[in-house]
Structures are given as structure tokens and as C-alpha cells.
Amino acid sequence: MIIDHPLLGPRDASEFIYLGDASLLNRPNWDEEKSEDNFYKYLYLRENVAGMHKELWFHQQGDRSWLVISRNTVTHEIFKVELATEFKKNMGKSND
């Protein structure tokens, strides 16, 4: 697959290491009543969609940035590639 890195342009996917669902960006609070249950859901349960999937990739053999990639898991089409730091900052701003 070819990943269009926002800073470096198109790169081969073999330069990257895959982590998983971008929901891993939403780490729960540690000091809440239900934190153990929240952390369990956060770490272990997945939608595992057959379709549009937001996921985290690390540019191991490049600039070592984490990317959020929107990709279709059935056709492998990649729709969007963003820096995780940007994505996370924007997450904080919007209210969804």
C-alpha cells in the first residue's frame, strides 16, 4: 500500500508499523469510579469494521511520526492521512 505522509509525501506501507484502531487515542481517566471497566473497553473491545476504519500507524523507518489513517478495510483504499498530534489537537477542539 502507499501511504501519503502529510509531510513526506507518498511512502510504501512497509516503512510503517501498524498499531490498531484510532480509538486508542481516547485513553480513559485513571481516577474515576469505573476506570477499570473503562480501561478494559478501551484496550480490548473493537468495532473491527469492514469498511471505513481510522487507524494508527508509526513511521518507523522515516520521521517516526504517528499518523491517523482513514482506510477502507475491504478495498484498502486510503482516504485521509493526518499527523496524530494534529488529529488529537483537533479532537480536543470539536465537541463530538
Add this chain to the structure above:
Amino acid sequence: MYYNVLKILKEGLNDNKGWKKTWQNPEIKKKYDVIIIGGGGHGLATAFYLAKEFKIKNIAVLEKNWIGGGNVGRNTTIIRSNYLLNENEAFYEFSLKLWETLENQINYNAMVSQRGVLNVFHSDAQRDSFVRRGNSMIINGADAELFDVDKIKSIYPFLDYDNARFPIKGGLFQKRGGSVRHDAVAWGYAHAADELGVDIIQNCEVTGFKIKSGTCIGVETNKGDILANKIGCAVAGSSSVLMSKANMNLPLESHVLQAFVSESLKPFIPGVITFGAGHFYISQSDKGGLVFGGDIDGYNSYAQRGGMDMLEDVCEGGLALMPTIGKARLLRMWGGIMDMSMDGSPIIDKTHIKGLYLNAGWCYGGFKATPASGWCFAHLLAKGDSHSLSENFQLDRFKNGYMIDEKGQGAQPNLH
């Protein structure tokens, strides 16, 4: 119809006009005692044991395409029981014992061939972990031997001993491991289940669950609604898609595993060999093709195909282990959808919805588990509680901290 050599002679003399359907195309009933969703190896095996061992009468297997078209028809055919953790080893050894008598049970030649599985290792640390594993195997009633380099050389002289980047230091050998003709497993279980009255319904896709007050009473399909007392889901890589129809998120990710076969060659690889310094394993089919594979590609996928870089990676591993296959020609490559679980071990359990049961999380090791998975899932469906050999494969073990993690990689499915 009972199959044996006399039948072949009789039918051959009759110009082969008398062969009957291997399994029927029955009409769908309005209600069943048990519905199995998934016409792969595990689903068909479950139906067979439900009928044969647990004497359940009214069973249907619903398959959205044609039976045996999923992972059971795409794997590299290996059977073995060489796991590290007691929970797994006991289960897989039970499965291996079932393989050993399978053909006569189902009256179909699945070509169960126990020509040995050898895992080579290349360092002291690897050796230690194989010793621990070999001991687990023996303690759980399986067979295991530790080979030194010279012993390996005498059986597999064509491995690289002189020019290897990671020289072979020894290997863990299981004589009773080997291979099975994968398509025959699906067709054989289907045939045997059909003979016992199981309805095998192809081209029937489940589009929803009928759930009333926390109980599942049936399924919605593209061929209409079907009611049942119990519903068992055995759809491997499609588990998340299926269970999302019951509003469940599972501790699974679906990944592509590629497999490869070469042109057919005269036999020279006696058993199964796995490489310890890279992702590669190989065996030779009875037709002569080299069947080999490596690791999963590593990203979520339902596409049943992977990247070129994994193909190169696997071939590199192959030549590092046995340079002699360099001239063999890759003939075909394909992929399956692996249900990778959060600890690399399977799930055979009821769900929080009464009447709805789940069999999933087999990662890339589901084929060898087929008989035991079928048996244990049938036990659970028939009796309502787990067989002792699968009682640890609980769905909520992750919540409670009872992971069964062979590789020690934690909650990252693509590392298992």
C-alpha cells in the same frame, strides 16, 4: 452414501453415473433446535458432533456463500499440538487425537498425514523456551522431542547449515504433527453431518438477530427468518461484522494472512518445518506443491489479499532456511481473514444474550483446532456449559485479567 474402494470399483464399472450428492440441498425449516452460523470447518464440525455425540436432532448450518470457502479452504493444512500454555496444549492435544480417528468417523478421506512438525531454533534463549514448551506438551499427554543439529541434518539435509545468518542450533519435534487435506475436512464433515440429518443451507446470509428481552430466538436471513432455541456463531474473521448485529464489540481484529503454493515437484520435504529466525513455515502437499507461509500482513483487512512486501519477506525466510527451494516457482498466492484475538487464544463461550453463543478468535491457528472446536462448541450448545477443555476460553477473560497469551505480546492482535 457410504464411501469405500468397492464403491469406486462398482461405480467406475457403471461409468460413474451412480454417485449421489455429497450433501443435500434441503428446504429451510421454520425452526430448529440449533442453528450454526458459518459453514466452515468449525461450523460443520460442530453440527456433526451435535448430531453424532450429543444426539441433537434438528440442526441447521447457515453459510452465506458456499461451504468451506473461508479459512478452512485457504490454510496451509498443518495439524499439531505444540503449545506452551496448559490451557491451550490440553485442548489442541485433544484435537490431534480426534484427527487421528477422523476419517473413519466421517467416512471421508481427509488424508491425515502425521509426518512430523519440526520447529527449528537458533539461539539459547529460543532453545530454553522450546524446552519449556516441549515439557508442557509431554505433561499434557502429547509427544515431543528435542533434536540437536546433527539429528536435524540427518532427516533434513537440505537446510542451510553452512552459510546461514542465524545458524540452526536444534529443533523441537512433534512426530504426530503433520498435515490434512483441508477441503476434504469441510466436505467430509458436511457429508457426515448431512447423513445424520443436519440441514446444510448454502447462500444463506444472516442479516440480523431476533432478540426479545435479552434472549436470542432466531435469525433474519436473505432467505427469510428462521427461529431456533440456540444459535452458535462460528464465522472466524467475520465475527465482528456478524456480532455487531447483536450490538456487540468483540476483542478481535480481522487481519489478512497470506499463503503460497509452488508448482508441483517430486517429494523431498518429509514433514512440516518452521523457521525460528523469521516468519516462514513449509510443507509439501501430496500433489507435490510446496505449501508455505509466514506472518500476517499486520493491518486490519477483509480483502483476503495482502501486500507484495510480505510475499518477499516470506520468500526471504524460505531461502534463509532452505536455499534449495530457490528454483521452485510460486504458482498461486491467496489470503484469508484471520480473527486475531487480544491474547492470541480462542473464545468458545456463551454471550450475555441468552441463547447466543460465540466460537471465534482462532487467529491463524484455527485449522488444527477444527475437531476439538467442533466438539467443545457442540458440548456448550448441547449442555449449556463449557467442556472442561475449553472452559478457559471465556469471552470476558480480558475483563478479569485471565489472558492466555502464548507469545506474551499483550493486547495487540497483530503481534500474536
Add this chain to the structure above:
Amino acid sequence: MTRPTRTKSSLINTNKKLSFVFNGKKYEGFQGDTLASALLANDVKLIARSFKYHRPRGIFTSGSHEPNALVEIIHDDYNEPNSKATTVELYEGLVAKSQNCWPSLKYDLMSINDKFSKFIGAGFYYKTFMWPSFFWEKVYEPVIRKAAGLGKLSKNKNNKNSEKGFLYCDLLIIGSGPSGLISAYIAGLSGIKVIIVEEDYVFGGSLNNEIFKISNMSPQAWVQSILKEIRKLSNVRCIENTSVIGMFDHGVFGAIQKLKESKIEQIFWKIVSKKALLCSGSLERLIPFQNNDLPGIMLSGSIRSYLNRWGVNNFDKVLLFTNNDDTYVTALDLISNGINLIGVVDTRDNPRIFDPKIKVFKSSQIVSAKGKLYLKGVDIVNKVGELTHLKCDYLGISGGWNPNIHLSCHTGVRPEWNEKIYAFVAGKTNVSTHLKAVGSANGKFSLYECILDAEKQVLEILSDLEMKPKKYSLPKIKEQSFEIDPFWFVKIGSQRKWVDLQNDVTVKDIEMAYAENFRSVEHLKRYTTLGMGTDQGKTSNVTGLAILASLSNKSIPDVGTTVFRPPYIPLSIEALVGSSIGKNFKPTRLTPTHNWARDNGASFTETGLWLRAEWYSQKNEYHWRMSVDREVNSVRNSVGFCDVSTLGKIDIQGKDALEFVNKVYCNGFAKLPVGKVRYGLMLREDGIVMDDGTTARMSENHFIMTTTTVNAESVYRHLEFCHQCLWPEMDVHLISTTDAWAQIAIAGPKSRKIISKIVDKQFDVSNKNFPFMACKEITICGGVLARLFRISFSGELAYELSIPTQYASSLVSYLMEIGKDENIIPYGTEALGVMRIEKGHAAGAELNGTISAQNLNMGKMVSNKKDSIGMVLSKREGLNTLDGLRLVGLKPIKANHQLVSGSHLFNSSDTITPINDLGYITSSCYSPTLKSSIALGFLKNGNSRHGDYLKASNPILKTEVIAEVCNPIFVDPNGDRLRE
């Protein structure tokens, strides 16, 4: 009537004779021949025996879809089995032989299989060989395995010189027939980057098989003229002898190029292209009828190829059988070369009249081919049932043409049925593919339509790429049509009719499979093995589908299709590996002191990709234990040094660096003062130990973290995840510095003496001013930048000195020199391992990915007062059971017994069963300090069992040792020596 031995139109060079050997007999051919064309020209018709029935077979096609003519090519040092004679370019001295026959091709004993064909049809082996059960493995299977396989791999390891490379372009053109050449011409003129690849060893594609005129030239001359124009363009790259074997996601292609007269024999190219055009032409398909597999029966288009391109002129008594117009071109070409054409058997009622000289048997079918080793004649029948026998030596058959759309399916797009040409064409592309089929591959079977289609598609591509086409001129071609009737197979007769020649699958097999309910396309393929041979079903797939459709009373598109997958043609495994063979399989990482170590008696071991010194042998030492015991004793009594550069080092800086470190370790770091180092336990988010190491606070906002060797990369990646994905608002930056700094451990009671000799005078390394766990940036040896850490893995007074890697080698030489009085020695990973086991330090063997802080007796270190990775889930019930595993030490009760890693632990009176399994040994060694074997392991409830006796059972190594459970810290449990 005499005819020249080769026709004038051919592409072969009749001036260059080549001699070759086939099955021990010498023959002659010409440069430009394939092995197949040369054999045909020499009247050799019998080439091989089929896979299952060992039936005599000849050459069937003229390309890479050849199902019959598989031979073994004998090279000097290896054999190449399963080679298609139709694609092997003839060279001087070529030696080939038939495979899969014994004792000879003509008299193959295995042809007895053919007599039993009634009993060994498709799938027969599933229904038998089950009894007695042990017979399968001992008797049936070995026989089947020996009979299987077509060719034999030689034992020699000689790998071709293979290389790999990358190519990038705007447009990849696959195939250099008319559509490919026109596309390359128009696209090239516009200035975009074009690569045109051709599988054959000459460009031109189907035009090389024709003799009609294009722009008043022969087709071959026209090809040369347009190639000349294309080669003038520096933005176009033309590569022949190159097969595109696969299309992968996002415009990535794999291609294999074979080179002649070059040290590098093949190159595997990875091509990344914005757009691609599939100009791969189409492949003719056969028609099944009784005995349609005899030598002498070929595809009619292939007869034309051999006639026109290779000039094979010795065809005689040729009959043609067809359902379409293309065969008449073959008929006309045969006549124009003076060859005896018996006629054309046409299934259609009113085929177009191409030439009155051609005798046409309308509305007719071939009922049966006659002959034993060669075709002698055929029986045909017409509409009213009249039978006629026709003598013939060659029969060209044509059931139609299949556009060669293999590549278009590789990324999951299913082909679509085209009712006009009764064949499949490429399905609609999705964004992932970029590939479009053109010309004949797109179902446009006349040259006129090809050229129009190529022009249209290239102009579309240029428009997509926002490029303007430059002026170009195309040849004027007369409009032609192509007519075909959907005639799929001859139904008459009960003898076998072949569908898949290579795998010996017949119409009967398909009927039987259908009766047994193998009715989906995939079931049919797997049960009968239709299309699973080395030709990958190119000649048989569609015909098989049509038969299935006829049996199930469905239309062909309703029956479905199998998806084509890579590789397009079989390719050798070594081509995919290139030069990454032998020692180049993976890179080797050397430590900064590697060369010095090698020169000083070191023996090396692999740790991942690293080579590390495991011990240093001295002259009188003939066993490794002698060296290791000596090293341990030297360190514990005097001083030694060890290169620990392979451990990961991560530089952490920023205003929030302290908070960051405090969040990634589970133990407290918030109060770590400047100038101090602390042991850090790093958990995964699931509460299991990921890694351990130390972190030193060099200054207010500057920290240096160490990790284990094996986890250096993954810990760094994890830290970047924490920073970028979890806490991007933190002001912290990370740099991996593992390779920049060498790290030397200097350990032993005399280590301070050594340190004092090298550290520059202004730095005070007394115990008071540089206590245990201190750290400082210093200089050594008169100004060399360095960092000093007082940490100890060995349990002795010890330091770790960090210096830029380029100084490491001279530093260790210097240490040996200045440490002579203290008898300083280098020590390796074995001694390092022994000492850390003696001190009960967990290392890789203990941190196996399933072990928690509680298991390591470090449960109390996990702080509940702060957020850290893993803290919450470490509290889960399953990780905190009362009888949980605990790290323990073990000592054999008999002094000469040896504890072995991997042993399982049981109560001494319990039987060896899984229920009684209490734990396992992780690390073991001989301790020269305690003069006994010792071990570390995990034991259920271990902390309450010190003093108990256990069985360390190791059935695979056939040992069992009774051991006493004890404190894992065997030596200096209070840690006094560390603080000296």
C-alpha cells in the same frame, strides 16, 4: 512440391544456427526460436506425458499458457523442472528432457494409469484409502507422493544472481502489441514518464504472428518503425523479457525481468505507477471433444504463430476446427505458404466466406480424434448426423478468445461477462486499481478497434494527468468485424473430452462433480483441480464455467467466476529474494568494541541482529565454562568491563520531561533529584511488564532512559505513542540515541580505582560525592565528553560509562592498559548473565510478556497515587490471585545436580500432571560464587515457600532434579557491596 524449411516472414535469424539436445538426441534450430518452435520444425511432436493419466502430449500453444509441453532444462549445476518449451528461448547447447515419465517418453510405464481412468477420476481419493487407517501413511500416501510432482528440484543450492530494484512512472503499459505500442507512442510524445514492459523477448505482441500489411509494411516492419519513434523519447523506458506478475494496492506492481549475457540473470522490479494500461491481448481457448489431447492438436492461433513468427513450414494435412472468424486468418496464411489445408470444420451454420479456396464443413463438429501417439485423423458430424472421417496430421482448434485480464482481478475486482464476444472482460475499476484493459484485452478483437481503443484510453489518461497530447499519426486500418458462436464443447460421445489438459480434468469429471453437489465455481475448481496447474487455467477456466453453466441450466455470468490472483505466471522464489541470501538475510549489527573483542579471544552470540561477545577465552581455556567462571570470579573479586552498548538509550528532554517519565513508569519518579538514576519498571497498558531499565536525571529537563537490548525499538515507539497520541500537549522531545553512545560497564570492588584513573581530575568520584545511583556528565582522558552512571547489574560496586561510539575501541584498549595492576579483564554476556542471576535480577527470560509487577515481587512499586501506563489494569482480579506466580530462586539439594531452564515445577510428592504444574524455571546457570547450579523461576505462591523442596521436571530432556526454593537474591542480599 518443395517448400523452404522456414517461411520468409519469420523473426528467426536463419544465419545463426543453434544446436540443442532433447531427450538425448541432437537437433538444430535458429536464433529466435523457442525450444517448442525448434522441436516442431524438427518434426518432434511427442514432448511430454500428462500429470495423472500419463497420456502422450505435444505442443499445444505458443505462449506462457502452455499446459502440455513441460520439460526439465538441464543446466551445468542445476535442473529447472516444469519449464514451458513454448517460452524457453533457444540457446546454443541447450539440454532438455521430458519429465514425469519412466523409463522413457515413448514407453512410459505409468501410462497404465490411463487404463484405470474410470476409477481415478476427479476426487476419487476422498472416497477411499481410508482402510486400514494406518495404511494411508505407510502405504498409500508414499506411493501417491512419489507419483506426484512433475519435476524434480536438484539438491544444488546454486542461486541465480538475482537483484531487485524500484521503478516509478506516470503510466505503466503492460504488453507491446498494437494497443501497447500505440499507447506508448501517444503517451510518450506528450512527455509523461512511461514504462512499457513486454513479456516476450521481442516487442510486437500479436503482430509478430501476422502477415497482413500495415501502412504498406509487414506487421513486423511496422512494429520496428513505431518502436524507433518511441525509443527516441527519453521519457519512455522499454523493457522486454519482463513479465508483470502482480498488481497490488495503490498502483504497485511486481515484474520479473530476465537478462541474457549478464552477470545478473534476473531483476525483480517493484514498479509504482500513477496509471496503468493492460495491453496483454487475449488467449485462445480450446473445445473439448473425444480424445482432444493427442499430439498434433494445437490451438489454431498457435499454428499461425509458429507458421508466421517462427517460420515453421513443415505442417502438413492441417485441419481447423472453430466457432469464430479468427481461424480463417490461419487458414489463409497456411494456403499462402503452400501448405495442405484439409479444411475448416465450423460449428456455425453460415460463417462468412473468406476465400473460396478454403473447404468449409459448415454446421459441423469434431466427434473424435484418432491416433495413438500422434493425431492421425478425426471423425466429424454435421447437422443431419452424417459422419465423415478426415485424415490429418495437425488439428488447430479454436473455441474463442479470452481477454487476458488476469492482472485486473488482483486487487479484488471481479471480471464481467461480455455477451458480444462470449468472454469475460475486466470489471469496473475501483480507486485502488488505476488499471484499465485496452485493445484485445478489452475485448476489441480487430486491429482497427484495438488502435481506436488505445487512442481513446491514452487521451483519457493524459486528461486525468492534466497533460496535453502532442501531434501523432496513426496507421489507417480497414474496419473488420469478429463473429463468434457460443459453442463450448462437443456433447456427442462417451469417451473422455479434455478441458484442463495439464491436470487431466475432463468433461466427465465436471459432470461427476456436479452430480456430487460441487456446483459452485470454487467447489468445482477444488474438487476437480480444474485450472490449478502451472498454466493457472488460462486455457480451461472459461470453458469449464460454460460446462458448469450448461449442467446447472444457468447463464455463465450467473454461475460466477473464480478470481485470478498473483502471480500471473509462476516465478521462482529466488527472484523474489534477490541478494538477501545467506549471510545477507538480515543485517548484522556490531558493537563499538567488536573488532577489539574479536582480536582478544571473544566468542560471539546473536542477540537479535546484534553480535555480542559471550566470553573471552584465554590461552589455556578449552571449555567455555572455564572462561565464564573466571570472568565472574574476576569481577566479584577484582574488576572487569563489559560492552553494554546494545541496550536501548533514549534521550528525553523538555519542561514536561519529568512528568512524562513519571507517567510511563509505574513506580514513582516525580521526586527524582538532578544527578540521580532510578530503576524504572515500565508496564504495558494491560498491567504486564513491558520492559525495565533505568532513567537518569542529568539536569532539570534532561533525562536519559535505558531499555533492554531486545526492546529498544518497541519502547521508543511506545514513548512516541504516549507523546504524540496520548499527551501531545506535553513539552517533551525524544531521541533514540542507542547507536550514538557506546556504554561500557566497569564492575568489581576495584572499579572505583579504574574509574579514578580515567575520569578527569575536576570530577570527584568518591563514594561520598558520587554515591550509588548517581549520574553526571563528565569528561575523561583529558576532555573526551562522557557520562558516568553508578548503576550495577552485577551486584558489585560498579559504574557504566557512556562515550561517543567512535571512542569505544580505544577506551577498552586503554582500560586494559591502565588496569593491569588490578588484573582487569573483559567479560561477556555469559558472565553478565551469571552475575545477574546470582543477584536475582529479572531479564528477558523473566520478562516474557505474561509477567506482572506482582509476579516479580514488585507489586508494591506500582504507585496508586498517579496516572501511569498500566496501573489501572494491573489491578484486575486475574493478575492479583492469592496463589499467583512469584519470582523465586532455586538451588538443587545435591551439589552436583544441574537445574535446567524450561523445567516445570511440582511438589516433590505430586504426579506430573497439568493440574499439579506450579510454575517453571526461567534462567539457570552454574554459580562459581556459590559453587552450585542455581536458577530463577516463577512459582505459585512462591514467597511463602522459601525452604520447600520441589521437583524441577524436564521430561523432554529426561531429567528431574529436587531443588530448594529460596530468595532469588543469592549473593549479597542486602546490597552492601553496591554501596561501597
